[in-house]
Amino acid sequence: MSLAFKVITSFSSIFTGTYSALESIISSPNQGTDPQQDHAFQPPTSTDKRSPCPMVNALANHNYLPRDGSNISLLKLIQAAKEGINLAPDATLIVGLKALQTSTTGGWFTFNLDDLNKHGVIEHDASLSRKDVFFGDNHSFSPEVWATVSKHFQGLEKIPLEVAAKARKERVEAAKASNPEFNLTVDHARFSVLETCLYLMVFGEGTQGNARTDWVRVLFEKERLPFQEGFKRSDKMLTLADILELHKKVEAASLE
Ligand code: HEM
Numbered sequence: 001m002s003l004a005f006k007v008i009t010s011f012s013s014i015f016t017g018t019y020s021a022l023e024s025i026i027s028s029p030n031q032g033t034d035p036q037q038d039h040a041f042q043p044p045t046s047t048d049k050r051s052p053c054p055m056v057n058a059l060a061n062h063n064y065l066p067r068d069g070s071n072i073s074l075l076k077l078i079q080a081a082k083e084g085i086n087l088a089p090d091a092t093l094i095v096g097l098k099a100l101q102t103s104t105t106g107g108w109f110t111f112n113l114d115d116l117n118k119h120g121v122i123e124h125d126a127s128l129s130r131k132d133v134f135f136g137d138n139h140s141f142s143p144e145v146w147a148t149v150s151k152h153f154q155g156l157e158k159i160p161l162e163v164a165a166k167a168r169k170e171r172v173e174a175a176k177a178s179n180p181e182f183n184l185t186v187d188h189a190r191f192s193v194l195e196t197c198l199y200l201m202v203f204g205e206g207t208q209g210n211a212r213t214d215w216v217r218v219l220f221e222k223e224r225l226p227f228q229e230g231f232k233r234s235d236k237m238l239t240l241a242d243i244l245e246l247h248k249k250v251e252a253a254s255l256e
Pocket of ligand 1 (some may be wrong): 051052053054055056061077081087092095096098116117122123124125126127128129130171195196198
């Protein structure tokens with residue numbers, strides 16, 4: 001067998017394997033695993049890797065993703081997002097493919113959670129709960145930044161999408177005013193809106209917004225899924241189509 005043929009057949013078996021694994025994730029029964037048994041919350045140890053994303057950190061803190069935050073494949077990410085929050089594989093892929101661009105693992109199909117700190121791939125200025133890279137730490141939760149955003153949710157049981165849009169927009173304006181090297185490309189601005197849509201979608205009412213304020217706070221402040229506050233992963237898969245519909249609404253509300 002020629003070398004070229006060997007390379008082609010081994011690539012094709014990787015893809016066939018990945019495809020059939022994906023198919024089985026998509027068609028698997030719509031059930032979460034028992035959060036108490038297999039997925040109890042444990043904060044990270046000092047050697048566990050974490051990212052600027054409260055959700056992937058929470059998935060690791062609940063062992064949907066490996067607790068050490070290392071060597072995560074796209075397939076593992078898709079599986080974790082499906083099991084933990086019933087996010088559709090196509091939605092996870094949008095961010096997951098970008099995540100691979102940050103990889104330092106030495107393998108092109110895995111990444112470590114702290115690889116996501118790399119500025120300018122997914123990580124961007126004007127995060128809702130992190131400082132801009134200009135100020136030295138773009139990945140740790142910042143109570144000061146989060147306070148400027150979460151003050152908009154004060155006294156609300158649920159966060160309407162208009163309020164979420166306003167909180168994000170004001171955060172962008174504040175970052176612009178305080179950071180002399182502020183930069184938010186069109187692409188990153190879209191991701192920033194997407195992140196708002198993701199928390200609205202996971203903790204809200206489909207494409208209507210109205211995320212439970214206490215659940216959103218637990219995600220950001222504790223990097224934990226709010227099971228003990230009554231959160232249950234959606235019975236209906238959270239599709240990319242729904243997220244994009246919400247994206248249009250949040251963008252429109254941001255223009256008001
Ligand atoms: C599954 C693959 C995912 C990857 C690789 C990923 C990665 C990231 C990264 C790198 C950031 C930092 C962006 C920045 O603010 O500079 C981020 C932010 C964020 N992600 Fe994710 N994410 C994923 C899924 C999700 C999901 C499913 C949610 C659902 C709630 C989510 C919620 C958020 C939120 C709310 C932020 C904004 C944090 C902030 O601005 O302080 N992410 N994500």
